[in-house]
Amino acid sequence: MAFRRALKRTALVGGGAVATAFGLSQLIEYRKTQARLAHVAAEAELKVPFVDELPSRQAQLAALTNTEEFDVLVVGGGATGAGCALDAVTRNLKTALVERSDFSSGTSSRSTKLIHGGVRYLQKAIMKLDYEQYMMVKEALHERANLLEIAPHLSAPLPIMLPVYKWWQLPYYWAGIKMYDLVAGIQCLKSSYVLSKTKALELFPMLKKDKLVGAIVYYDGQHNDARMNLAIALSAARYGAAIANYTEVIHLLKKKDPQSGREKVCGARCRDVITGQEFDVRAKCVINATGPFTDALRKMDNQEASNICQPSAGVHIVIPGYYSPDNMGLLDPATSDGRVIFFLPWENMTIAGTTDTPTSVTAHPIPGEDDINFILTEVRNYLSPDVEVRRGDVLAAWSGIRPLVTDPSSKDTQSICRNHIVSISDSGLVTIAGGKWTTYRSMAEETLDATIKAHGLSADSCKTVGLMLEGAKGWTPTLYIRLVQDYGLEKEVAQHLASTYGGRAFDVAKMAQVTGQRWPIVGKRLVLKRRVLMGLLVLFPWLLHKA
Template sequence: MAFRKALKHTVLIGGGAAATFLGLSQLIEYKKTQARLAHVTAEAELKVPFADELPSRQAQLRTLKSTEEFDVLIVGGGATGAGCALDAVTRNLKTALVERSDFSSGTSSRSTKLIHGGVRYLQKAIMQLDYEQYKMVKEALHERANLLEIAPHLSAPLPIMLPVYKWWQLPYYWAGIKMYDLVAGIHCLKSSYVLSKTKALELFPMLKKDRLVGAIVYYDGQHNDARMNLAIALTAARYGACLTNYTEVVNLLKTTDPQTGKEKVCGARCRDTITGEEFDVKAKCVINATGPFTDSLRKMDNQETRNICQPSAGVHIVIPGYYSPDNMGLLDPATSDGRVIFFLPWEKMTVAGTTDSPTSVTAHPIPGEDDINFILREVRNYLSPDVEVRRGDVLAAWSGIRPLVTDPNSKDTQSICRNHIVSISDGGLVTIAGGKWTTYRSMAEETLDAAIKAHNLPAESCKSIGLMLEGAKGWTPTLYIRLVQDYGLEMEVAQHLASTYGGRAFEVAKMAQVTGQRWPIVGKRLVSEFPYIESEVLYAIKEYACTATDVIARRTRLGFLNVQAADEALPRIVQIMGKELGWSQEKKTAELEAAKKFLYHEMGYRSRSEQLTKTSDINLDNQEVARYKKRFHKFDKESKGFITTVDVQQVLESINVNIDENALHEILNEVDLNKNGQVEIDEFLQLMSAVKKGQVSGSRLAILMKTAEETLEKRGPVTVDRSGGGV
């Protein structure tokens, strides 16, 4: 208690003047904000029609092809592009947006899932007396508050613990976090506070106890990034924007300005990547919001223009939820190489990341094994030795490309812009690049302001502050109870639908099929471990999902949470989509393979087989080898030296366990390293060695064979629970 008082007095004396100045600036900011919100309230009844029924993708394509000229054509369907579309259409501009893949298929779906101002940016602003950094943090904190307000179903405040292991760090970190609260001002979510060692361990029992002094807890926001991106895009579509995914820009259209004689961008030649059809889209203004691909579009305008994007890869991993408390994150402010690592609960799992390393621009970034192991090492540094963090516990891993940018107008071509930039080429192409998820709305506002001024567009003022996003209307924290009562959904499923679709959850529930069971009445799950239900696949098609990958990655988040579960759900997803969209058998097969390829390469599934192949040395003692050989021979009754699906099926039938033949084939295929259709004794011993080392956890075959052995030895029937699985 005495220490905390002394700490507060010290900081108070040192920061009094700064606090007074900041307090006055907050008062001014408050008055400005209130005036602006009052203006938005007065304009609440937007002069833009709002569609209760979303137009289909086919209808959107027809509009895209038939419209003589749009005011604005936006290229890129990430957070910034969708934000620009919503900003433009609510200013009464005739708006179109094209995305060559799916909405949020790039960086916007591969973030740390935080809505934050940036504690480390504020630290740099103070240490380096950098006013630009300070402004960036202040803007982000303002936008954080707005985003939590306009999409309450998709976002929420999250307490984040900063553990302290040296006494001198406590006042240093406390002062920094309190400054973060102060800069947020009226937008501060909740006040930060100091915890004793005992209280910190009570709230975060997995934390390493040795030399722990205490902890500081502060608040930031968290969201479902891909669903948030989609909500922005769908809201724009409901207000009349013409949005189409899987529509690629082949080249930019140009016309000669009669006054200046210069070529000006006047639209784009587009291709529907599903049908291959090409068509022209005319527009008074084209906005480049393509993230890491910024330079590709800029070079379509002018081949001589120099690159401004410097791509950086950030890898994240997902591990089981038991590694973190349900509602408390962890921040490692200084990793072994000076980076920052977050360790956060998300969708009942735990997300850890991120890394920051130079990379090349690609539409299909792959998480590297070195980055995965780096994150695991850093996580182990902060967790108790009692908690064994195993490589095999990684359920999914992904890499996102952050488009760091240099200002094209800067003389110093090497200086990376800490924030975003808006630039307009000689040909009139408006480019928005850089920035962060949290500030997507203000970036869009600045971009549209610049576009309107440069192209003399007849537009109204920005109306996106306080504008509720898809699903926000009608949402309440207790909405899920009505879903349970009105439709007979499981509580976990109802909570998931409410937090994913908000007020639109009732539409998904209405589409759910009867289970034929006493309870739940409706809502067949895609996989038993997750609350995703089959009707979400049908609703995803209404939300412009065109592929199975769209469903597992961005309409649901199954691929980001557990690749093995996503792989298991794929056949049923493809079956539902195929029936609804009239796919041929050939198309269904292609979709299944494409989605499996996505999981294998981009979501870290291939790492699982790599972990097995890396363990060619069998690290088992003689007793363990004998035990596992005995288990193996209960299936290999003819002592062939290998087992097949037939062998496993026979044993399972003898203990009254039924597993689908295709599922059984997949289970064996995970361990079949030489892919000859059978599992040899050495492959099985290799698997058990990898399980022992922690490189593989939750192997379905290992659990299946152990359970069968126990049952055969009359230890009592044990149900075969599917494992969460690791990659």
């Protein structure tokens, strides 16, 4: 009898496990099917042609100067500005974008490299019953799933470990992380799970062992932020947007509205930073997507406009790769100043950060020594005493300015908006400010919806959900093998090209190839990089981006 009961229990457990596995597999297949359908639908609905050959920078500048009037002029070439340009042009609006420096040269390339919903925001939403925080997390999780689908060569799911040092915290954090999975719903990347102390130390042997109870692992996305920004901008150009970097706005153009009698913004006076040439770009409306420099452009519109940007410095440091496993990050949920700290694997190194300290707006923010030491102190708190964390281990550091904002239409002008704002001035200048990398697309959609309504533009509905970005078409996880076979590249170099350029990696390789020869398999990577750079200068002459 005992044997039969044990056999029955085993059958029940086994059946449950099989059913669960089958259910998860079906869920994953459903998500993949839905993603494929979203891609097909997004492209089928577009009414604008896709240009296979990118125009040169000179051609883009000529389009800016010779076009009588654009529907939309976007100022700012970060993630939000490029997202607005892509959204506008795919709605069949005549679109222009100018950026005074290089695309993604500012805040958009100085992030934590995560595509995430915000675990800490969900904690606040639950603890304070804050519906706004909850909806912000839900939106971000939806955008996380979309971004992973439309740029698979630049992004991927990443497991992140949350070590637990008190017994009562294990069920508390587990419930919170499971809620994170639940809010993601069908867009959950992979289910979170609990690790014993032994398993946690196997995966993360440099963790502090004393009082370690166990760990919880959950999944978020990681991406190459600078390349992602560039992919958005390139996609906008391929659909017909006239975009140019190193083109700064000197002042806004205005004309009197015959109906209201008020002056309305109708474009901008621009200057080519490289040549010094000045020209006018006329547009029915102008979108201010300048991030930390939001107030500078708002004051071009109205000198008496109050400042809405409250800049905060987010510092990250790069330390050797042995500070983290190759394929897993770590989250410190409760630092000494209350901010979350991550250590994440990146390019065979480890990124640690970020800080959150008030700062002044500058084009080239420099990380402060205090911020660097703060991060190192937090790293020491989580690592074994056997691991000596030294200041000399810091290989690089960067500071990004997070443009926290206050809503100019809010009665409480001191309260910082936790998400983003879209405001329209009396003269029609549209400003999008705040937010975070993950939600750039939904921010752009909201901005264009408000712009179209305020300026009475004739446009299609948003088409960017499921719209594949530059390099996504033709990319597969094994694409690098063909590069090795066809061009005799080293495996590491081929993987770099595939993950950076996606399906366009072959275009780069062809232009970098020595005429009439194959690269020798024993060729040095340094020589290859120089050839790739030369190829890029030919392939993308209008984008002076960092290779």
